[in-house]
Amino acid sequence: MDVTTSSDTKTSENTPKYNMRPEQAAVTQSSQKSCSPRTIQLLVEKMNNMTLGDTKTSENTPKGNKRPEQAAVTQSIQRSPWSRTIRLPGQKTNDTALSDTNTCENTPKKKESPEDQRETNVWIIGSSYIRRAKGEAKEIFGENFGLNTKVQWFGKRGMRWGGVLPCFYKELSTQSPPDILVIHAGGNDLGLFSAYELSSVIEKELMQLHTEFPSMTIAYSSINERQVWIYGNPGEINKDRETVNASIRKAVDRFDGVIIEHPHIRFFDNSIFLRNGVRFSKKGNELFLTSIRTAIQKSLQSRH
Template sequence: MVFVLSNSQPAFQSGLRSSELQSLHKRRRYELLASYRGTSFAETQNLCLSASKPDKSRQIQPFEEPSVLFKTAASVDTSGGLTSISSKNSSVLQANRQDQRYKTLARYRGISLVEKRQTSSVQLQDTPRIQLLGKRKRLSDVDHENSDFPSAAKRLRLSEGTPQQKRPTMIRLKGRRKGTDSGPKSVSEPPKTASTIKSEQPRTPVIWIIGSSYIRRGEEAAQRQFGTNFGLRAKVQWFGKGGMRWGGVLPRFYSEAPTHGPPDILVVHAGGNDLGLVSPVELASQIQKDLSHLHKDFPEMRIAFSAINERQSWRYGRPGRINSNRKQVNSLLRRAVRSFGGLVIEHPELRFFNNTLFLPDRVHFSKRGNSLFLGSIHSVLEKILAQRCNT
């Protein structure tokens, strides 16, 4: 026979007598006790029947939690009804409690369950219990001094009779707060090794040169004229691309920065391919905005803008009109870069009417033109490095 209880109907309408309901509740109770203790249903029923009659004033409902059933079983054990329970069941209960305690302590101490089981029994017994109510607390946040359960390390020190060591005084190496002692404090310095001596030496400056085809062609010419690293006591890296407009400078910089790291000195030669496509005021404003953005992101980086050089031929307009726009852009940037401590590299010797400075395409430099172009950049970089050494 199967009985179905509905929450929407009273007990007298379901056709069940009170004795049948009580037997159903009792059976449900035996099932929960059996599942919680890990014993069979028949064994649990025999143990409960052999025990003394429990207090009927309190009935265990089917929806109660296993913790409530565990407390009920404990009350029956103290009454003497289940004193005949086997040592096997008692050991199972004790093992379950201990395993649950291991899991809780391991989770809040940040170690694995196997490591926690391998700890000493003294440390486990001396660890205070924590009630996980509200916000979760760490064991390190428990006040062992005011607690009735002192920590294991403290109890071991008290048992051995060794005095407690004071915590070492923290020393601020950079600055000192107001109100602190100004007396001499001894700091033990580790012995210097070869690696520490090497790290104390000044770091080699890093220089990036980003630009259009003038930079791409100038890298090979600089190798022949000045040697490696532009003949400077620094690490020079060239990032040139033919036809680069100003809009490609920042993407190239931020694409190389995660790999190589930001440089100490940045030289940019670009913007000439934009003349004729945008107005000189708009181009100068965009260059100033992007260079200021770089200075804001990397304030320790020195920025040098290489002025737009003259050409014999321009792609997007007549040479006279484009040359006038070029002068206007360079003039605006001379004043703009001073706002963030930058500078402009001038190329006064590169004049468009000197045919010996240009190739037959009337745009790129010849060997002599590259020598003058790179010489201007080299002399400015030498001055910047000298200022860094003096400071």
């Protein structure tokens, strides 16, 4: 019996020590005191297997007791260094809206240039048709033709074409040039000059205005029909009128100007004229002004 105890003690001393946890060491010590060497060996092997099993389980088990779908998201985020938003299965986010909001807040607003902020100016220069039309335009369409612009009227009774440029430069001495210049003159020159002479002067001076002020839109209002002409036979004067208008129409195209036609003003329509056969009735003024207003409106749209 003493020999067996001595042998057990030696076996215990020669057995390799393991890096065991406290509970494993306690079991081993207890086993060494109460079990045979064979039993101790079996217990040690069993505990080693348990340790290895625990190690594998801890390596494969997701940290933080996460569900499989959460662990998959975590691994995906770890693999992708560009991921910035964590989206779990079933979770809705408003990333796009937030991104758009941030972009909108951080994007500097486009500053309007002084040209965009400045009010568009329109000058209308002409004979007594323009002088009388000023009040009618306000009554029919409202202030400034009812458009988003500033309209200035420069009409003079009996004005001939020779008075157009002096009127323009006089106003230019006190203010900036207009964005749009409308001219209605030349009818009082018919019969005093040939159609060729008059059209040559008009064409030359319109080109002069364009050269000096290339950003200014020039709108030529065609000479309208009348029932009575002061100088010459009405039939011959009307032919000269058509010749001048056709010539200026071609000239204006060369500098991208505007031609204002008055197709509804016909000399045989008594409702358009007053008794003198020259001045317009209320209906005539409305037709005349509608053509001018339409041309100004189109010019404003083309400038923006």
